[in-house]
Amino acid sequence: MSEIDAAEAERHKAKMAKRKAVQDAEVAGKTVAEKGLLIVNTGPGKGKTTAAFGLALRMLGYGRRVGVVQFIKGKWHTGEKDAFAAFGDQVAWHTMGEGFTWETQDLQRDIAAAQAAWGKAQELMADPTISLVVLDELNIALRYDYLDLEKVVAALKARREGLHVVVTGRNAKPALVEAADLVTEMGVTKHHFSAGVKAQQGIEF
């Protein structure tokens, strides 16, 4: 592979020059310099929450503050929570869930937990020191009608200027997708759970 003749190098250069022209035109066509985005990570694949945390990390690297509300996850120990603790009060972390809905089996309790979480979410969204709010598994609370979809979407659309919000969870509601600026669907091409591998420290939690 290290043997490249001059003609090949020239062809590559011409192709990449053309590619660069397309790329530059694309960049020039973008005129909105800063916009607080409503981001939705959905779909059955892995990476919805981890990508949200990756974005949070990026923000932290710029010295900005990040808020996290976990709507479903309960009090169990996770690596991400410990890792974010390294950033001190740059991170406002709130695990508000009671665990998976099939564990609690208590509708009233699930609804109360979701409503408390949504209250905390609104508080973080109103805090002007925070640049990014992660609403982890909010889609699940919406899917089970624990929260009023219309009110939640209206509040997300009315977020203050410059605030980025990331919503995660499967089965994002169409009204939320409609309101969002960026929606990524994580699809499963292959999953190790199907091969009988258990959830592992550092990978699943």
Add this chain to the structure above:
Amino acid sequence: MSEIDAAEAERHKAKMAKRKAVQDAEVAGKTVAEKGLLIVNTGPGKGKTTAAFGLALRMLGYGRRVGVVQFIKGKWHTGEKDAFAAFGDQVAWHTMGEGFTWETQDLQRDIAAAQAAWGKAQELMADPTISLVVLDELNIALRYDYLDLEKVVAALKARREGLHVVVTGRNAKPALVEAADLVTEMGVTKHHFSAGVKAQQGIEF
């Protein structure tokens, strides 16, 4: 929504009890307790690299060490790099790229950079103190044939026991997908670039 009659609560409980039985059976069916996974994040959507960094963060939370090799990204400043610096020598970070291929327009230089990056990747994979290695944009180097696909896949398959490796980038090669334990395809449902929004600090870099 807070008005729930007893019958509704009962129906919910029965449904969730059934769901739990399915869930428990699934968990019981998993027999492999620990396995170093080969993970591929691919597809045109956002979240491939950020999800890899989210996983890295999770590992760091458990006090484990993480290695990162960036195959394409050049020397420009990113938030994630600064954020990972907070973890000191828990992170071995190597930005080995020369920038996008359409910026360098120099095939020989791109190949040399990819080969140096792959050398570093093999070094990190051999380091027994490291639990997770992120090979960011390796798929791009493979797509342009900067590296020998067969050799790379063989080395990834022969990784030491317990080591997790995450490969990111669009257009993952079929041979890599075949070798992987977990493959997620990030699909674009909606993207703010199409609405003319520029790349922003904390979101894209």
